[in-house]
Amino acid sequence: MSNLEKYEGIIPAFYACYDNEGKVSAERTQELTKHLLEKGVKGVYVCGSSGECIYQSKEERKLILENVMKVAKGKMTVIAHVACNNTVDSMELAAHAESLGVDAIASIPPIYFRLPDYAIAKYWNDISSAAPNTDFIIYNIPQLAGVSLTTNLLDMMLKNPMVKGVKNSSMPVQDIQMFKAQGGKDFVVFNGPDEQLVSGLSIGATGGIGGTYAVMPELYNKIFALVKHGNGSDDIKKACEIQYACDEIIYAMCGCKGNLYAVMKEILRINEGVDIGTVRSPLYDIVPEDTEKVNECAKMIKTAIEKYI
Numbered sequence: 001m002s003n004l005e006k007y008e009g010i011i012p013a014f015y016a017c018y019d020n021e022g023k024v025s026a027e028r029t030q031e032l033t034k035h036l037l038e039k040g041v042k043g044v045y046v047c048g049s050s051g052e053c054i055y056q057s058k059e060e061r062k063l064i065l066e067n068v069m070k071v072a073k074g075k076m077t078v079i080a081h082v083a084c085n086n087t088v089d090s091m092e093l094a095a096h097a098e099s100l101g102v103d104a105i106a107s108i109p110p111i112y113f114r115l116p117d118y119a120i121a122k123y124w125n126d127i128s129s130a131a132p133n134t135d136f137i138i139y140n141i142p143q144l145a146g147v148s149l150t151t152n153l154l155d156m157m158l159k160n161p162m163v164k165g166v167k168n169s170s171m172p173v174q175d176i177q178m179f180k181a182q183g184g185k186d187f188v189v190f191n192g193p194d195e196q197l198v199s200g201l202s203i204g205a206t207g208g209i210g211g212t213y214a215v216m217p218e219l220y221n222k223i224f225a226l227v228k229h230g231n232g233s234d235d236i237k238k239a240c241e242i243q244y245a246c247d248e249i250i251y252a253m254c255g256c257k258g259n260l261y262a263v264m265k266e267i268l269r270i271n272e273g274v275d276i277g278t279v280r281s282p283l284y285d286i287v288p289e290d291t292e293k294v295n296e297c298a299k300m301i302k303t304a305i306e307k308y309i
Contacts (some may be wrong), residue, residue: 006077006103007165007188007206008228009042012213012221014068015265018277024060026067028276032214035274039217042207043077043103044068045167049144050211050261053081053279058089063097069100079107079137079167079209082190083107087123091130098131106137106167109147120147121156128162136162140179141169141192148176154182167209168192173199180204194220195250198236198243201227212250215264215271216301216307219246238308245304252297258286263294270298 011013014036017028037046046068047053058065065080072078080102082093090107097105107127109120129137138157140149149166157163165180169192180189191200194209194210197220198204213220226239253263262279266286270276279287286294 004186004188004206006237007042007190009191009207010213010217010224011043011045011077011079011207011209012036012037012041012217013048013209014044014046014064014263015276016052016056016064016280017052018280021278022277022280024056024063026063027276029064029067029148030071032268032276033068035268035272036214036217037072038160039110040212040221041076043079043218044105045079045209046081047178048081048139048209048216050140051081052261052280052283053083053281054085058093061093065097065100069102074080077104077257079104081105081139082127082131083110083139085110085112087126090123090127094127094130094134094288098134102134104135104137105131108139108141108145108239111145111147114146117153117156119149120153121203124157124163125160128160133164134162134253135164136160137165137167137188137190138163139167139169140175141167143215149179151178151182154179158183164188164204165190165206168200168205171196173203176200176201176205186252188233195243195247197223197246198227198239202236211260212246212253212264215267216246216249216305219291219301220303222308242304242308245300245308249297249300249304250294252300255292256286257284257295258290258294259283262286263290263297266294267298267301270295271302280302293303
């Protein structure tokens with residue numbers, strides 16, 4: 001299977017699954033993996049931003065990945081985000097991920113201190129060296145990491161043969177085209193911002209990795225099919241119509257006081273009967289006044305699926 005085939009499709013960013021005491025739940029992690037597998041997504045992106053990784057220990061992140069792999073290995077693509085804010089811990093997670101047989105590891109740049117390109121390249125290459133037989137995906141999310149992937153930095157990283165692609169969560173769609181052109185025809189670029197999946201796919205993204213995919217995967221799977229395998233302008237128009245519906249749902253979910261991931265976890269419980277707990281502090285849980293809005297968002301998702309799928 002080529003890189004493009006392996007990563008071509010909708011890959012939800014996997015949510016952290018906690019028990020009622022707020023501890024990582026192996027059982028609920030497996031339950032969410034099974035749920036997404038049954039929804040027909042291409043794969044899962046584990047322990048990234050949506051997985052609340054910066055609020056978890058190495059041991060918790062290992063436990064999460066182990067339980068995802070118990071369900072997903074050989075059945076869908078698994079990309080493990082392994083970055084910590086120091087190299088040693090990141091390398092440990094990378095080695096662990098490779099030992100489990102993931103398809104790829106991924107990493108944001110180190111956050112807080114603004115490092116020069118050559119220091120970021122060394123950090124990423126050191127991580128990659130701990131998983132020498134596993135694809136490496138650069139995670140570009142400048143609005144949160146505080147560092148943008150430059151053409152100079154990507155040139156440095158392309159010297160590493162295990163660097164296979166970029167998860168691009170910067171807002172300019174042009175970045176997808178630029179990274180794709182720089183990496184070559186077999187280079188993988190994922191669209192990151194959920195609100196612009198149609199645009200990202202149209203300009204050349206291999207697939208999408210998104211934080212809202214897991215709460216409405218049917219809609220994003222449909223968008224992907226229409227853009228990548230559709231038959232002309234009518235299918236593109238329909239893809240745009242579904243994109244607009246997804247965007248309206250996203251804006252509504254973001255209108256709650258509780259954190260977006262707390263809102264989506266509650267919607268999963270309402271719509272799918274999948275209970276994976278809530279979010280970890282300092283992320284803010286939903287509050288009583290969110291109840292009406294959350295229920296309305298859940299209804300919006302059901303209505304959109306009934307209309308378009």
